[in-house]
Amino acid sequence: MNFTKNFIIYGIGTILSKASSIIFVPIFTRYFAPDIFGAYDLILSIFILIYLLSIIQFDSALSRFYYDEKKLNNEINLVNTVGSVVTYISVFISIILIIFAENISILLFNTTDYYLSIVFASISVPFYSLHAIFSTLLRFQEKPLKFISVNMIQVFLMLFTSIFLVFFNGFGIEGLFLGISFSYIASTLIFLLFFFRYFRLKIDFSLTKKLLKFSLPMLPSSIISWINNYASRLIIIAYLSLSDNGIYAASFKLCAVFLMFDTALRMTWGPFFWKNLNKKGNIQKLRDIYLVLCSVIFTLLYVFIIFSPEIFKLFTPKEYWDGIILLGFLSLSNVIFSLINIVGMGPDIVKKTYLISIFNTIAFFVNISILLIFIKSNGLIVVPIALLLTNSTLLVLLWGTSEKLYYIGYSYKIFIKYILISLVLIFIINNYDVYLFYKFLLMLSLITLIFITNRNTLFKFFKNQ
DSSP states (O other), rough: HHHHHHHHHHHHHHHHHHHHHHHHHHHTTTSSSSHHHHHHHHHHHHHHHHHHHTTTHHHHHHHHHHHHHHTOHHHHHHHHHHHHHHHHHHHHHHHHHHHHHHHHHHHSSSSSHHHHHHHHHHHHHHHHHHHHHHHHHHTTTTHHHHHHHHHHHHHHHHHHHHHIIISSOOOOTHHHHHHHHHHHHHHHHHHHHTTTTGOOOOOHHHHHHHHHHHHHHGHHHHHHHHHHTTTTTHHHHSSOOOOHHOOOOOOOOTTHHHHHHHHHHHHOOOOOOOOHHHTTTTTHHHHHHHHHHHHHHHHHHHHHHHTHHHHHHHHHGGGGGGGGGGOOOOOOOOHHHHEEEEEEOHHHHHHHHHHHHHHHHHHHHHHOOOOOOOHHGGGGGGHHHHHHHHHOOOOOOOOHHHHHSSSOOOOHHHHHHHHHHHHHHHHHHHHHHHHHHHHHHHHHHHHHHHHHHHHHHHHHHTTTT
């Protein structure tokens, strides 16, 4: 199956999975006040970190070694070992979180009101972790229909259960976390039916050592990446308010449309890249895919930025409209973050994954410094700007190093041109009230410019798909 078909198929699965966070915005911002929605977002942000810790980058290790072990007819042992290690770690973490749920609620909010939300979120940890591992396995086994089917079931159950509990049973935000847990329990049970022969809770310790040697150097990078993207919630609450965090959360979730692209790219690019890296003539193919992806994603970005005020007002009530000014910076930041998957593969290729952690640490200091120095005097707008500069720093470091470690030759000139256009659009939309007619005219002009500039590459690429 070629890259475009994989990207579309797994993109659909990703859209279904990520769409829930976008659907949550118009539904629950009209039900919850900004401070309650901010509390929900803070707990969810904390548990995204918990999910990362419970998986310990074994999904990446599975991606890296699947084809190697398959050649040795050892893929069943690989999957069983990965799944077993993740199960034991995630169950242990889940039990600890449940025991200390009240203390965590007091630590975060100075009240035990959110105790049940933390308990329900804790229950989801082992099931989310196995969901992530089995999803990775489905991608490498190229079983897209099963992948989409399970994701559809998981998303539907999460939305249905959450809406039912909140609107019809009087639950607060704990209903949202109970819906998340229920959906991942169901999807994991389905995965176990698919992969029953792989899963015996037995660990090959020699293989585990090999996997840990690859994955553990990446774990600090994942933690720092989480800090760069989510720890700002803690700073918002410390220096601003829980309501400000709710406004930021609504803006961030709406911009998750570009994180859909990021996740689809992660799911597609890994199997494609490792399978084709050393094949003759594929370096030019990688360059072409990069140009095509840049053309597509920046076109979507321009459209989103131009109409971001109208989109946000459509999705949220008036109490959240202060978040409009955040949308351009957040969406551009997400686009930059997604393209790191393409241009930053060098450390993975030469197995120097510790470099990723070093670069994420540098980006972390950029983020924290900007937030701590400027947020108190300049307000919420500092948060997305800090995130944009953080992801830009990470992109530059990884891109430059990757080209030195393993030269591919991605065009940086086109990328810089797209970035500059994005910044000009953000300035215009944030500072001027542009009539819809001129917005449509601007959109069509930019789409035409991108198409004309890259028409040869686009025609060649899609002709060969």
